Amino acid sequence: MDYLPFPCFSSEKLAIWFAQVESVFALNGVTTDTDKYDYVVAHTPTEFTSMVEDILLNPPPQSKYDHIKYEFIKRMSIFHLKREKLSQEKPSEYLRRLIKMADQRVPIEVVLNTWLKNLPKPVREVVSLETSGHVETIGPMADKVMALLPSTELQKNTSLSSEQFETIVKRIDELAKQVQIVQLMLDEDLAFEEQQMIKKQERVSGTENKNDEEKGTVKNKRSSQNALCWYHTVFGERAVACIAPCQYNTSPSLRH
Numbered sequence: 199m200d201y202l203p204f205p206c207f208s209s210e211k212l213a214i215w216f217a218q219v220e221s222v223f224a225l226n227g228v229t230t231d232t233d234k235y236d237y238v239v240a241h242t243p244t245e246f247t248s249m250v251e252d253i254l255l256n257p258p259p260q261s262k263y264d265h266i267k268y269e270f271i272k273r274m275s276i277f278h279l280k281r282e283k284l285s286q287e288k289p290s291e292y293l294r295r296l297i298k299m300a301d302q303r304v305p306i307e308v309v310l311n312t313w314l315k316n317l318p319k320p321v322r323e324v325v326s327l328e329t330s331g332h333v334e335t336i337g338p339m340a341d342k343v344m345a346l347l348p349s350t351e352l353q354k355n356t357s358l359s360s361e362q363f364e365t366i367v368k369r370i371d372e373l374a375k376q377v378q379i380v381q382l383m384l385d386e387d388l389a390f391e392e393q394q395m396i397k398k399q400e401r402v403s404g405t406e407n408k409n410d411e412e413k414g415t416v417k418n419k420r421s422s423q424n425a426l427c428w429y430h431t432v433f434g435e436r437a438v439a440c441i442a443p444c445q446y447n448t449s450p451s452l453r454h
Contacts, residue, residue, distance in 0.1 A: 202226055204241045212274045213301060216267050234263035249273050268303060275301035276308055284316050289325075289344060290337030292316075297333065310336070320347055 205218040219241075223234060239247075239254060247254060250273065253266050279300055284292045293313045300309050310333075314322055321343045325336060427444035429437040440446065 202228070202237060204237070207241065207243050207246070209246060209274055210278060212271050216271065231261060231263050235266060238263065238266060246274075249277065271301055272303040275299075275304050276312075279304065279309065279312050282312075282316075284318075288337075289313075289317060289321065289340030293333065293337045293340075306333070318344075318347075 208215045324343045325340045425445040427441040429439045430446040
C-alpha cells in the first residue's frame with residue numbers, strides 16, 4: 199500500500215473527513231473498494247475503532263468502503279448527539295439543536311429519544327403522552343410543561359404526584375383549546391378582511407368601467423363631430439357650403 203497524504207482525523211466532522219479522503223483517493227488514482235476500505239481502516243485512530251469493531255472483524259464481501267463510511271458517520275453522530283445536554287434553553291430549542299447537529303443518516307427516532315432522556319423527569323413523564331412524535335408538536339408541548347412547573351420541581355428531577363400530573367395535563371389541554379379559539383378568531387378576521395378587499399376592488403372596478411363608458415361616449419361624440427366639416431359642425435343642416443372630407447351627406451344619423 200502506497201503512502202497517501204491523509205487529512206487529520208476528525209471525529210466531530212467525520213462526514214467532512216470522508217469527503218477529504220475521497221479527494222485524496224481521486225488525486226492518487228485509488229479506485230477499488232478494497233483499497234479504499236483498507237486506507238480508511240489504517241488511518242482510523244485506535245481509540246475510535248471500537249465504534250466500528252463489528253465491521254472490522256467481519257467486513258461485508260462487497261461495498262466494504264461504503265458500508266464502513268455510512269455506519270461510522272452515523273454511529274459517531276449518535277455518540278456526539280448523546281453527549282449534548284439541555285442547557286439554559288427551551289426544550290423545543292434543544293430539540294432543534296439536536297436535529298441540526300445530527301447527521302442525515304441518524305433516524306429521527308434516535309434524536310427524539312436522546313432529547314427525551316435529557317429532559318427533566320417531570321417534563322419527560324408528561325411529554326411521553328404525546329404519541330404522534332411530531333417535532334412540530336412535541337417540542338412546544340415540552341415548553342408548556344416547563345413553563346407550568348415550578349423551578350423547585352424541575353430541580354428535584356423526581357416523578358410528579360398523580361395530582362400534579364393531572365393538573366399539568368389539564369392545563370395543557372386548556373391552553374390548547376385557547377390556542378384553537380384564538381386561531382379561529384384570526385381566521386374569521388382574515389376572511390372578513392379578504393371579503394372587504396374583494397368588495398372594494400369590485401367598487402373600484404365598477405367606477406372604472408363607468409368612467410370608461412363615459413369616456414367612450416364623449417370620444418364617439420367627438421369622433422362624430424370631427425367627421426363633419428367646419429360648416430356642418432357650426433351650422434348643421436342650415437349649412438350652405440361643405441368642405442371635404444365631410445360625412446354629413448353620407449351618414450343619415452348625422453343629419454338629424
